[in-house]
Amino acid sequence: MIDQLGVPREGRDAYKCGAPAVELHRYVEEIMNDFLGVLMYIAVTEEEAMVYSPPMREAARAVGVSVDAGYYNAHGSSSDDETDAEDDEHQNDILVILSQFMMPEDHARAHELAFAFCDRWCAFWENQYAVQEAA
Secondary structure, three states, rough: HHHOOOOOOHHHHOOOOOOOHHHHHHHHHHHHHHHHHHHHHHHHHHHHHHHHHHHHHHHHHOOOOOOOOOOHOOOOOOOOOOOOHHHHHHHEEEEEEHHHHOOHHHHHHHHHHHHHHHHHHHHHHHHHHHHHHHH
């Protein structure tokens, strides 16, 4: 995708991630050895993909990137007739795994983890909007 956008190597090497992206990455690394944490990360991130992939696909298309195959053809909302999205099924997969893995004593922690990820994703997207507004 970065190649298709024509971003030169120097631009990639010089790019500095925003603080919310760094924090999200740090938090993911922190929970990587925690099965419930990883499951909650996947569950929350699937919701993010369903919300943000369609507009990101349209933005990529607007600057000339082909979205007829690859990531943008497979992600987003399966109700979108322009894609082969299967994200609704991903959600069900995670729910099945969670229902088989979780015990009642895990519920409070799962809730805490989900909201921790939601807060970090929210900060990430708010930063993206701020960067776009400033451009």
